[in-house]
Amino acid sequence: MRNFVIVCAILAAVFTTGNSIRCYDCFDCDTVDSTTPTLTCDAPPQIAPSNAKGACYKGTGKVNGVQTITRGCGWSNAEFCKQETHIVLSGEYCYCNKDLCNDASIVKLNVVLMIFLAGILAKIYA
Template sequence: MNVSYDLKSKLRKMELKKHLIICWVVLLAFCSGAQGISCYSCDTITDGKNCDDPFVDGTVKKNCTSCFTLKGEVSGVKGIARDCETETDLTTGCNSFEEDIYSGTLCVCTTDLCNDATRGPMATIMLNLLPVLVYIFLKLFEM
């Protein structure tokens, strides 16, 4: 009877280790941006409504340090630009600005294709939640 319990315990630990390996592979897939990230590049002046919200499509640039979306208005003309920064690391988040003839919001993010206005925040949330989920998983199945 005790042998059966030991066997079940060992099988459970093996299954847990398998799940942990899968979690780490997923985590590494999210963190594979060491070579640079990819960003959408477009603007509503040259690309029309494809670059507008809701976002449809844009050219993809690679090896970026951060992505940004600039939504603004210049002399009464509204527009959106999405692009890639390769030279400097911009501070992530959104900042609004307003001057005499222009105003808008600049949002900067640092995950693949995060400047599309819909998938970016979810990817960031998932990346931040993964370690928490692994921790909860480990606590549920104490090794």
């Protein structure tokens, strides 16, 4: 029982989300690294759906016919990708809800990592 409590405490500490989220914030940025600007995204505006929360996005598409990638803050109630047209960019927008998740590979790695860590911790403390 003690091992189960330890595993739960570790998982809660690793996968807890707060009220705000940090996102990469750049325009025309193919890659991100430690020098890429970040932005703290707080609660979504009043016009957002009631169940939405701060989220990061990565948009890949064309601006005036030129292929580009933009990253920043938005709001969402889930992690997903879809075709959208915004003020300057028309293309695929992907939304995610973890700190700095709008890097190269959005959304998919978080679930795999969580399952992998849970399996390791269960094996160690079983």
